[in-house]
Amino acid sequence: MTRLAMLFDASKCIGCKGCQVACKQWWGLPGSETEQTGSYENPADLGPNTWTRVTFHEYEEAGRTQWLFLAWGCVHCTQAACVDVCPTAALKHNELGLVSFERDLCNGCGYCTQACPFGVPRLEMANPLTGQAKASKCTFCQDRATNGLIPACVKTCPPGALEWGERDALIAKAKARVEWLKARGYAQAQLYGEKELGGLGRLFVLTAPPEAYGLPANPQYPTLAAGWQRGVQPFGYVAVGATVLGLAINWIATRRARLNNVEVIAPESEGEKEG
């Protein structure tokens, strides 16, 4: 099956947050309480209830001011560390090219949150009694996509900055667009995501370097996950030691789990937010 992908063309994005709300609307994700801290960006981060958001960046180069917008969410890597570390196969590659997520299968281990080089998946405490957590992330609207509909964010995008289609065709289109932008005075115009991590499912046409958008210039498959896949997992079949190692990794992972990137919303606080 031909691989589908999403193209985000930053040179067309107007930062309207249509995609951000389309995602919440389709998935019924509640709005959280946020605060104005001197930015157009809100919510301030991805979270269990925010799978797509728009980020804002001011960038000045050669006297030209650019206000850069990025529609951000899971990039659906080919070499998807989250899929590789997921012990329950809740995260899977789908033949359409997206990384699907089945919440029922998720056991809340949180490995995906640690393995993702982009820091996309987030955990939430799904059951405060058992401590059961669940991960979440953008799935390219897997129910829409596998039923012939385009993702909600793509459908809504007013200027057509988001597109959905065959990945190869989108890459060709993106490359042509980069040339067009260069001719129009955007010397730094570039395509991001064609080769990164085996090729991303979310491709980006940028008018400034990736770092200016807060994107890693050279995202790497995490050594933790690489070690997991090549070393730990085969070894894991040897029953003895598996749990020990798992807990060791857990310990490392947890140590890294700075609370600012593992956001959890306890259900009991939902009521306040609604009000």
Add this chain to the structure above:
Amino acid sequence: MKKVSRRDFLKATGLVAGGLLLPTGSAAAASAATFPLHKRVGEATSICPYCGVGCGVLLATNAEGHIINTEGDPDNPINRGTLCSKAQSITQLTTDPKRLRKVLYRAPNSDKWEEKSWDWAMAEIAKRVKATRDATFRVKDGDVTVNRTEGIGWLGGAANNTEDCYVAAKFARALGIVYLEHQARICHSSTVGALAPTFGRGAMTNHWVDLKNSDVILIMGSNAAENHPISFRWITKAMEERGAKLIVADPRFTRSASKADLYVPFRSGTDIAFIGGLINYTIQNKLYNEEYVKAYTNALTLISPDYKGPDELDGLFSGYNQASRSYNNASWQYQKETVKAKDASGNEVEVTVPKQAASLDDPQCVFALLKKHFSRYTPEVVERICGTPKDQFLKVAELYCSTGAPDKSGTIMYAMGTTQHTVGSQNIRAYAILQLLLGNIGVPGGGVNALRGESNVQGSTDMALLYHDLPGYLGLPTNKQPDYKTYIAKFDKTSYWSNGPRFFNSLMKAWFGDKATKENDYAFDYIPKRSGDYSVIPMFEAMYKGTLKGLFVMGQNPFVSGPNARFERKAFENLDWLVVMELFDTETSSFWRAPGVDPKTVKTEVFLLPAADAIEKTGSVVNSGRTIQWRTQVATPPGEAKNDIWIIDRMMRAIKAAYQGSTDPKDRPILDLVWDYGDPPQAELVAREINGYALEDVKDANGNVLVAKGAVIPSFATIASAANPDAIACGSWIYGGYWAPADDGTGTIMPAAKRRGQKDPGGVGTHPYWAWTWPANRHTVYNRASARPDGKPWSEAKKLIWWDEAQKKWTGYDVPDFAPTKAPDAKANPAGVGLAAQSGTDAFIMKADGKAWLFAPSGMNEGPFPEHYEPLESPIANVLSKTQINPVIKVFDTDRGKDVGDNVGTVDQFPIVCTTFRLTEHWQSGAMTRYLPWQSEAQPGMFVEISKELAAEKGIKNGDLIEVSSARGKIRAVAMVTSRWKPYIIDGKKVHHIGMPWHFGWQGIARGASANELTPHVGDGNTTIPEYKAFLVDVKKV
């Protein structure tokens, strides 16, 4: 918010250590899973209730009739399935638990709401109306019968359906209300005030989809990416597919600017200097379309030799009276000459016509005066006034003025940044003049495009919820028009307005039925006459002084949106009673319990009536491009909420009952008012009345029946041509045809406004079978000018309509805005009536001379040409003259010097220029967004944008709390320090400029200080639109 502890994390993950033994997924082994749709997409269609783009939405509802999904309607040609964030929040708008579900009443001096029944509320409201009306009703003003009350007012609503607005206008006028106003006054009244005198109509000239046909798009005084996001669908298309260039001129670098090929800054309030510079550049470099200018504008018309301009009179035009702060425009008139012609009966008569120059070089012709007037607007002057560096200005000039070529078109998109100034109307006149010189009016991709900000502000304006008007722009009689005869004499005899008297008569028939007869001058005295300015600012001055005692508010939130908000809030406390029809309990409905207000001291009785939102009722909505789209009810209103027609219907029934048996002549308009829309009232029956229907068989001169009794009229042309026009009742002539049966392009017949036909002749984006566009389904008005005088298109690239010599008629991709069979070489008959007096090249059929007015001999209070004046509060002395501010504006001064009053600041106290703006996440005063979780999350509160340089001077860091003060008040907000603002050099002096959104108030989820606590109580010289967009402030860190 609960954080995950390491312990929790280990506990959770430890439980699944066994997972180590499970196989993992990989790209090589991709799953072929499909996932069932977790909810329905929906198939019910409607139109978004937020801005004026008019996007189509698809909705799904559950068994309770609540919305469960909202997404774009792919068949709607305006948005083709796309939507901004607000539209998608329709899901929350119709289901939010904070929606009003019961009638609420607040007794005098009470500190709480009480739940009441509808019946109780209607009877009580009727009692208040009757008492106030009877106590304040004025039959005479001097000798003139005026039949009005200045004791009751009405505000709102631009988000209401057209049919709601129509019954509201009818309701208000029957009571004799003259303080009849709504959002259009404060958002685009200056648009109508400028475009109607210039072109003949006051609306956006082109339409949203037409933006794709443009070669150069100038966004100025608008932040379309933010406030009309779908416009960027068409702008992006123009840029991508035809290589169009985008220019954004704005005081700050905006979301729109982020997409521009060329962004240039200019100081808020200096549009005339900037555009005047472009006009001068166009003329000096001969970039104008000479053939167009000569044929379609009054460029060649000779002006009175007594005329003198600001270059000679230090900023004033001839005829100024200092004492009355007004002009006598006698010296601005056309020179006339007498010619002989044959009238309709074939008799030779002498008539006077405007005298024409032989060439554009004649020093007394309009073009020569224009050239002289704008020669003062050099790039150097532009730089001094606007702070736009000369080299950047010249880049704009070179690019934009290239659209004077016949195969190019340029469009100007503007909104509140242009309109909300003391020179608002003249700002827009400047745009119109530039566009006429470049031949950009009437052509695809051209136009002066007023971007409307509320979903139906065009419809509410058309229905005349404005003190000075009647539906269809007929104009409310004034005390200078004491009787019917003098009133109808105001309509031009030599334009399509020659039918004005018939249109007025049909309106009176719609309102008063058989009580309006030829014999009684169509019940002329049943409607009130105005004697002055009853617009929003004077309305609040009257409330403040206590003369206006009762107020209806339908979907408007002046507590947040009114200028000098502290003053206007205090005015509310002087009301005896207030009736609010709303979705949520807004700052306005709860003004008596606002922070800092002691309810015990507020006497006002408040009736808060829960209203249905746009998706929960039926009716039409008119977008910025004048397209009337019908919405059928999709969702169920919450609780006891009712649609606005029902509410107004019940109020009128109760008022009629209260007056039953009265023999006082002043009560006849109420008792004789035709009021029968069914029970419950049907929007479709209101639509029928607005469209116009036959009271008797309507016949032509030969006795043929044109429209059978009871049927709707197919077009306003029926009123113009009928032998017995008094057989027609028509609520708004310009809507004649919107409710008439029409083909949707597939042979299916339905009311025109309901059509969903997809055909698009020529691919120019007209979509003539989609809904219905006023007037007469013309999408680009003045489109006669899209063809050369000889009837051929200016170019293949820009063809829209043209003369078909074989068929002897105009044809093309749009309905001709012209007599359909009048040949290009048709001669005018100066003795003819109406369009007979105009020639085959008179492209502006609503103007008495058939020409667009570069020079306005009448219709503009402060002069025939735009002249730069500084805002009321300005950092510099006017560079061009000693006339500092618009010389005809009224500067209100109630309680000046007091803490709350009409105070004016000076640059020594308040050195920083400030403007206000909107955010894409919120809508207007926030009354339909600040209550919604998704929109509030995305933009949670108030902030002020300041430059890095100003921040450094004041020791302010991003995110700091700062205080902004003006002569009217002080507010606190978060500082947003940004490189998108830069200090200006104005007339050699460094001036800081800041801006802030104005959406916020104390109710809802997204709360914050209201920017309008800072804005001044001063209006434009023509329409009194408040000057929200340029005032002086100071800033300090808290």
